[in-house]
Amino acid sequence: MNQPVLKVTQLKKAYGAIQAVGGVSFEVQPGEIFGVIGPNGSGKTTLFNSMLGQISPDEGRIELRGQDVTGLGPLALSRLGVGRTFQTLQVFGKMSVRDNLIVAAQEHRGSMGSRLFAPSDSDLGDKADTLLAQFRLTPVAHQKAGELSYGQQKLADIAMAFMSEPALVLLDEPCAGVNPSLVGGISRLLKQLNQERQSSFVVIEHNMEFVMGLCHRIMVMVEGQVLAIGTPDEIRANKQVLDAYLGN
Amino acid sequence: MRKIHLWAGLALLVALVVAPAYFKNYGIHLFTTWLVFIIATMGLNLTVGYAGQKSLGHAAFFGIGAYTVAIFLKAGLSFWLALPTGALLCFVVGLIVGFPALRVQTIYLAFATLGFNTAMWLVMRNEEWLTGGTFGINNIARPSLFGFRLDGNLAYYRFVLAMAVLLGLLLWGLLRSPWGKAFTALRDNPIRAESLGVDTRAYTLMSFAIGAAYAGVAGGLYASQVQFIDPALFTVGASIMMYLMVVVGGPGYFLGPVLGSAVGVILPEWLRFAQGWYLMVFGTAVVLLMIWLPDGLLSIPDRWRARRQSRLASEQRRQAAHSGGVA
Numbered sequence: 001m002n003q004p005v006l007k008v009t010q011l012k013k014a015y016g017a018i019q020a021v022g023g024v025s026f027e028v029q030p031g032e033i034f035g036v037i038g039p040n041g042s043g044k045t046t047l048f049n050s051m052l053g054q055i056s057p058d059e060g061r062i063e064l065r066g067q068d069v070t071g072l073g074p075l076a077l078s079r080l081g082v083g084r085t086f087q088t089l090q091v092f093g094k095m096s097v098r099d100n101l102i103v104a105a106q107e108h109r110g111s112m113g114s115r116l117f118a119p120s121d122s123d124l125g126d127k128a129d130t131l132l133a134q135f136r137l138t139p140v141a142h143q144k145a146g147e148l149s150y151g152q153q154k155l156a157d158i159a160m161a162f163m164s165e166p167a168l169v170l171l172d173e174p175c176a177g178v179n180p181s182l183v184g185g186i187s188r189l190l191k192q193l194n195q196e197r198q199s200s201f202v203v204i205e206h207n208m209e210f211v212m213g214l215c216h217r218i219m220v221m222v223e224g225q226v227l228a229i230g231t232p233d234e235i236r237a238n239k240q241v242l243d244a245y246l247g248n
Numbered sequence: 249m250r251k252i253h254l255w256a257g258l259a260l261l262v263a264l265v266v267a268p269a270y271f272k273n274y275g276i277h278l279f280t281t282w283l284v285f286i287i288a289t290m291g292l293n294l295t296v297g298y299a300g301q302k303s304l305g306h307a308a309f310f311g312i313g314a315y316t317v318a319i320f321l322k323a324g325l326s327f328w329l330a331l332p333t334g335a336l337l338c339f340v341v342g343l344i345v346g347f348p349a350l351r352v353q354t355i356y357l358a359f360a361t362l363g364f365n366t367a368m369w370l371v372m373r374n375e376e377w378l379t380g381g382t383f384g385i386n387n388i389a390r391p392s393l394f395g396f397r398l399d400g401n402l403a404y405y406r407f408v409l410a411m412a413v414l415l416g417l418l419l420w421g422l423l424r425s426p427w428g429k430a431f432t433a434l435r436d437n438p439i440r441a442e443s444l445g446v447d448t449r450a451y452t453l454m455s456f457a458i459g460a461a462y463a464g465v466a467g468g469l470y471a472s473q474v475q476f477i478d479p480a481l482f483t484v485g486a487s488i489m490m491y492l493m494v495v496v497g498g499p500g501y502f503l504g505p506v507l508g509s510a511v512g513v514i515l516p517e518w519l520r521f522a523q524g525w526y527l528m529v530f531g532t533a534v535v536l537l538m539i540w541l542p543d544g545l546l547s548i549p550d551r552w553r554a555r556r557q558s559r560l561a562s563e564q565r566r567q568a569a570h571s572g573g574v575a
Contacts, residue, residue: 052443078445090440092433094500103429107445115426122426147557164445 002030003066005168005200006051011060013046020046021057022224028168031198033190035205035215039245043224044204045087048172051202052084053077064168079108083166087173089153093146097137097156100145101128105163128163135159135189151182158186162193168200175207183207187214212236220245261413268405276401277473282513283408284470287415289493289505291462294419296491297499298428299455300435301349305361306490308368309338309460311482313467315372318385318477327391327472335464342460346453365484372479384478388471408469415462420502422458431455435500496537498544507545 004027013021021043028034036044050057053073062070064080072080092100106115106122115122132138135155140148145156154177161169174190175183187210194201205211211218212232220227220235222244228235235241268276292306313334320330348360372379379385390398391407398404422428430451433441438448471477489512497508515533519526541547 074439074443075445075447078443084443086440086443090437092436092440094436095429095432099429103426103433103441103446104444106426106429107447112447112450115430116422118426120424120426120428147554160444 004028004063005030005032005065006202007061007063007066008047008051009061009063011047011050011062012058013043013050013055014058019224021050023060024221024224024226026219026226026229028200028202030167030200031194032217033194033201033203033215035203035211035218036221037205037208037211037218037245038221038227041223042221044221045172046224047221048170048202048204052082052170078164078166081164081167083161083164083169085158085161085169085171085174087176089150089157091145091153091156091160094144096142097145097148097152098125098128098132098141100156100160101131101163104160105165108164124163131159131163134192151178154178154182155186155189158189162197162199165197166199168202171201171203171205173205174203175205175210183210186210190214264409265406268402273401276405278514278517280401280405280408280473281470282509283405283412284466284473285490285493285509285513286505287408287412287469288463288466289490289497289509290415290419291459291466292490293459293494293497293499293501293505294423294431294462295455295459296494297501297504298423298431298435299451300438301346301452301455302354302358303345303361303456303459304358304484304487304491305345305365305368306459306463307482307484307486308365309342309463310467310470310486310490311368311372311477311479312338312341313464314471314477314482315379315385315467316464317468317471318388319378321389321472322385327389327468331465331468334468335461338460338464338467339457342457343453345460346456349452349456350449362484362487365482365487369479369483372482379479382478384476385471386476388475388477390472390475404473408473411465411469415465419462423502427451427454432500492534494544496534496544498546501544501546504544504546511545 006028008027009025011021011024012019024043024047026034036047038044046055049055051062053071053076056071060070061068064082067080069077069080092103095103102121102124105124105127109115109122110118121128129138129141132141135158137152137155137159140152145153148156154174158171158174161171174186178186190201191214193199203211203215215232217229217231218235219229220241227244228238228241230238268279271279288306288310292303295301295303316334316337317327317330320333321327345361345364349357352360373381375381390404392398393407396403398407423431430441430446433444433446434448434451434455442448493508493512494504495508496511497504497506516526516530519529522529537545
């Protein structure tokens with residue numbers, strides 16, 4: 001069996017008396033799209049923030065391709081090949097869309113000193129153009145990102161996470177606030193990127209149709225605990241999950 | 249850069265080289281001061297406008313540069329050693345002052361830098377053995393360059409202009425490099441920037457250090473220009489004035505400091521006809537400007553463009569609705 005890209009072991013995080021995440025363990029295999037679902041307050045965001053170095057877990061271990069990365073900050077994780085998107089839009093509004101993509105990867109090239117003398121686009125222009133075309137953002141490539149529609153900004157936001165070709169991408173509600181016609185488009189794009197690049201994704205999402213159609217395996221969390229892990233069909237058929245989360 | 253911008257820039261440069269030859273001494277002094285403040289606020293624009301850090305201590309760096317040059321020249325050392333030493337000293341002190349920015353932001357950072365400015369001002373005032381205290385340092389010499397003496401006001405003006413152009417080109421190169429995008433990313437969204445691998449700590453410190461070095465050069469040039477310095481020139485009030493110049497010109501616009509410094513240095517002179525009312529007129533003009541143009545004077549073209557785009561989008565929506573209705 002391959003070494004997992006991500007291995008989380010007995011991760012715990014409490015806020016005062018509230019145990020937000022209580023001993024969560026799972027693995028994400030190379031090329032796998034792994035979904036995390038659960039009702040509000042189930043600990044998904046705390047789990048995500050712990051994995052991404054935004055907060056320090058109280059206990060547990062996080063390994064990235066066998067390397068212990070527990071407690072590392074977002075900068076170190078990014079340098080180790082972890083990309084992410086946020087629940088809310090996080091583009092650089094005053095930069096062009098193309099520059100948003102370039103800045104998303106430029107810091108992975110050379111040293112800070114060498115970047116002072118590097119070309120303006122860090123030789124990433126062609127790569128940015130390819131990704132812009134894939135995300136159908138070419139017509140707005142030179143517009144300021146903050147001037148685009150919400151849907152276009154969301155696409156730019158997701159594209160940025162893939163610019164540095166990370167081995168693992170954590171997507172926090174990629175469909176939040178997106179109109180239904182674009183949800184299918186995002187799903188197709190993510191599948192395409194997953195197949196082309198063989199990178200692994202962890203996806204938090206409330207849109208069940210999206211999660212079930214995209215993910216290879218899904219983990220259901222309730223009250224900070226793992227309720228079930230399985231394929232979409234297994235999750236759909238799981239009585240505990242139906243009772244606790246999916247309902248009718 | 250569009251060709252029209254390049255030609256406009258060259259035309260302005262030629263005008264700045266030629267026109268002062270027809271000015272009286274006071275006019276040349278005023279334009280030299282304007283150029284000095286352009287250099288100082290170019291640095292502050294990097295810290296505040298591009299990297300988004302709030303700094304109310306810029307006059308302290310200006311003072312460090314000025315005193316370094318004055319003290320070196322009084323000790324018989326070369327101006328050409330004093331000026332880079334002042335810049336380097338400011339770079340190092342700027343790096344140190346940048347550290348609070350890693351812990352605090354917005355108004356809290358502004359107060360931290362304001363505290364630094366006050367502390368430096370106290371050193372300049374109280375350490376008489378070094379700075380001359382409230383008596384200041386006078387008879388600061390002007391340099392020579394390749395055998396040409398820069399004693400004359402016009403010659404010194406042209407030297408400061410050359411320095412302003414050189415430092416402007418250096419800053420342009422820096423902002424065109426990947427560093428420019430990293431600074432903008434830091435300003436717009438530091439959390440996102442860090443998640444993309446931008447070392448926000450390093451860029452924050454560099455924005456302070458480079459900005460401070462520019463102020464140091466400006467201060468050194470100013471000391472030789474006015475040939476007398478005392479602590480009153482480097483108070484928190486002077487820092488606030490420099491911040492105002494950046495904000496009025498347009499923070500994050502490359503030419504913002506050129507316009508902002510004109511408002512801060514030249515406009516008060518034009519308003520002298522108002523005599524005792526000049527500060528009232530100046531203050532009111534600034535308040536109105538901040539209300540109508542919070543992003544500064546150079547945001548006007550962007551505002552027009554945004555308005556035109558919004559009108560076009562509305563028109564397209566209206567046409568789409570109309571054609572939908574007909575169908």
